[in-house]
Amino acid sequence: MADKEKLTMVVFSGDFDRALGAFIIATTAASMGMDVTMFFTFWGLNIIKKNEGPIKSAGIMRKMLNFMNRGGSKRLKLSKFHVLGMGTWMMKQLMKDIKHPTIDDLIKMAQEMGVKLIACTTSCGVMGLPEDAFRSEVESLAGAAYFLDEARNSKVTLFI
């Protein structure tokens, strides 16, 4: 039997709109029978952080960063028109209006459809993010070599 076609993404951005785009592509690809890996790095890690509880990191600067840059799927902001929350709130209403799944729904759907969610080891090291900062849908931490190995066996690779 032939291998499944692969799709690999680097999710670098933590913007609400780009996160939405990434998960729509990922879940659609999975529904078409593709084997999907999402590699979250830098601001993209915000998407897959737990929504609850504080993040425990060592050192004043890392504590400060993880306070300012708290993350969690429910705290993401539109890259434009956020305007103190108005634009992002409006976009969520527009999605609700046409019964579009939320980012939280899409993360759960993705994992149930077999999409692999990976957090970048290097970014976690720099930012002081422990493995338990991430939600249960995240499979594991891995580095750039892991991403490249997936990418070179993929039909499609995207940097989002």
Place this chain on the structure above:
Amino acid sequence: MADKEKLTMVVFSGDFDRALGAFIIATTAASMGMDVTMFFTFWGLNIIKKNEGPIKSAGIMRKMLNFMNRGGSKRLKLSKFHVLGMGTWMMKQLMKDIKHPTIDDLIKMAQEMGVKLIACTTSCGVMGLPEDAFRSEVESLAGAAYFLDEARNSKVTLFI
């Protein structure tokens, strides 16, 4: 006869500079004999909206969004140094100076060279954009599955 090599792009950004990059790559690829598809989504839809007339959408929030986020190739802004229009104006002057085609020119050239311009159905649904909001060079509306089908048969796929 062998199939032509394919290039597929998601144009997610509506920034003047990224739009310019996308169309330079698209028209160059077409001139090299590649088969090019540009899939416009989210803010990227602004690039291919008509420059004239208001956009008719239903509901107060969608009307508001399409007023604030009017779009059209002539209203795009640089991602940096826009500064009340100064930076974007300056960039347009610099392009004129070396007789570089405008984004409007590039859209027409792209279509004449056979580049397929597609608007994302889901984004249009969320944002309340009717099909007649788009300029005549746009071929049709299609969803993420259409994009993925193009992408997995492409030599090169870019997310811009």
Place this chain on the structure above:
Amino acid sequence: MADKEKLTMVVFSGDFDRALGAFIIATTAASMGMDVTMFFTFWGLNIIKKNEGPIKSAGIMRKMLNFMNRGGSKRLKLSKFHVLGMGTWMMKQLMKDIKHPTIDDLIKMAQEMGVKLIACTTSCGVMGLPEDAFRSEVESLAGAAYFLDEARNSKVTLFI
């Protein structure tokens, strides 16, 4: 002997964080035996400008642009939390703390590992950047056709 697998990137962004991501991927790929080309365009050109001396360009508008948009690996800013330099300074401290190479180090490493650094001819023309604005690790200037030729022979192509 089989050809080496290729990785090609467009580096469009000049943000500190995206530059860091681009060079981590490039050097990791080179260490895995891949043949890597980085094609710098638009704001991405800032990453490979010399850190020293002024940039000589002709015409008032180009002089102004190259003064405001000076660039150089040491002047890059985080895309978020830059806040008058605080955030970017903090990120550099966090990297130092875990002995992560700087962007300057990564550029040198990349070139020593055989990564090809190319500056986009068209952007240089629009922005009035002479070839000697770039650091010695940059191999040459080339256009979009060059990029596409590399990309269509690559296993992985990224737009960053």
